[in-house]
Amino acid sequence: MSLKRRKFLLFGITLGGIGVAGLAHQGLSKNHLPQQSFKVETSEFLSANQEGILEPLPKKDVRIVVISDLNSQYGATTYEPQVDKAIAMIPGWEPDLVLCGGDMIAGQKRSLSKGQITAMWAAFDEHISAPLRQVGIPFGFTIGNHDGSGAIVKGEQVFAGERELASKYWNSHDPGLNFGDRGNFPFYYSFQQKGIFYLVWDASNYLISSQQLAWVEKTLQSKEAQQAKMRIAIGHMPLYPVAIGRNKVGEYLADGDKLRSLLERYNVHTYISGHHHAYYPGKRGKLELLHTGALGSGPRQLINSKIPPRNTITIVDIDLDSASTRYTTYDMKTLAVINIHSLPRLIVWDKNWVLRRDIQVENLTQSEKESIN
Ligand SMILES: [Fe+2]
Numbered sequence: 001m002s003l004k005r006r007k008f009l010l011f012g013i014t015l016g017g018i019g020v021a022g023l024a025h026q027g028l029s030k031n032h033l034p035q036q037s038f039k040v041e042t043s044e045f046l047s048a049n050q051e052g053i054l055e056p057l058p059k060k061d062v063r064i065v066v067i068s069d070l071n072s073q074y075g076a077t078t079y080e081p082q083v084d085k086a087i088a089m090i091p092g093w094e095p096d097l098v099l100c101g102g103d104m105i106a107g108q109k110r111s112l113s114k115g116q117i118t119a120m121w122a123a124f125d126e127h128i129s130a131p132l133r134q135v136g137i138p139f140g141f142t143i144g145n146h147d148g149s150g151a152i153v154k155g156e157q158v159f160a161g162e163r164e165l166a167s168k169y170w171n172s173h174d175p176g177l178n179f180g181d182r183g184n185f186p187f188y189y190s191f192q193q194k195g196i197f198y199l200v201w202d203a204s205n206y207l208i209s210s211q212q213l214a215w216v217e218k219t220l221q222s223k224e225a226q227q228a229k230m231r232i233a234i235g236h237m238p239l240y241p242v243a244i245g246r247n248k249v250g251e252y253l254a255d256g257d258k259l260r261s262l263l264e265r266y267n268v269h270t271y272i273s274g275h276h277h278a279y280y281p282g283k284r285g286k287l288e289l290l291h292t293g294a295l296g297s298g299p300r301q302l303i304n305s306k307i308p309p310r311n312t313i314t315i316v317d318i319d320l321d322s323a324s325t326r327y328t329t330y331d332m333k334t335l336a337v338i339n340i341h342s343l344p345r346l347i348v349w350d351k352n353w354v355l356r357r358d359i360q361v362e363n364l365t366q367s368e369k370e371s372i373n
Helices: 003-015 020-025 042-048 081-093 114-134 160-170 210-221 223-227 256-265 366-371
Strands: 062-067 097-100 139-141 189-193 196-200 230-234 270-273 280-284 287-291 312-319 324-331 346-349 352-356
Touching (some): 114 139, 114 160, 189 223, 210 223, 210 256
Parallel strands (some): 230 270
Antiparallel strands (some): 062 312, 280 287, 280 352, 346 352
């Protein structure tokens, strides 16, 4: 089957009954859907024009599809429909890599049995990992608090059993990555692809150990990291809070400024995180901060925004020579493309703040400047 034909079928599976005319009203620009398809219903559209597939702008040097927070309720072995829909759509976008910000299963509960956790990883494999593996798309990921929390109480790993099962799953299912250091895989590790160096740290808990930070520094200093055209870091918790209900200590990394300066020192371009379930393309200092939305259950509202919670998926297209990134983020239920200008220019909480990535500090209004000082 040709790729175009495959994409065409995938679109049919995933869009279901959503009319294309409806999509046009939900914010899709003509760059994303050819003009001639705006007036037709899905079925006619599918049979009439396979080039009418909902697509982001053309690929650049590297395309990454970023997903995060896929899980449903504790113990679930099913995923919400938009998760399956997204996985079915991903091959049509022809990414070089899928990156997942964690919370792939729904653990972090001590009453869950070993059998239940194992069944959740099997369900993850069936719904997410295997379909991507079968079409040869590598899967980079970071462990979330629900996959194998690194929380430590009185010197003991609280979820050691869950971490063991996460490790067992990932060490028996090849994610297709070109590993650098995988000594602590799947918790912290590095890999490279198409000129980009990826550093994955274990931010499944709000504290990152000094031992791990020493590894981060050593890894980012390495020739492989520094000679790459770009460096991207990924971890489950963000450096700063962006979502309502996640804006309390323990729900974002401690010492965000210190961690940011570590990443900046070694020229990391972007830190990708999950956990807050609210899409926010941010920036602070020299570091871009891609806060991913939840693909699975429990999307959240951004601080300083009235936009209702929504499930999202983000396509990152990268131009290596200019070291620039372009995001195309879809509301996964309506397939509308999210306009960055609809998002808050600035998110401030307590002493933390993050800028929307197209805003410069010097362009802030006087009152915005006062809010971050
Ligand atoms: Fe989480």
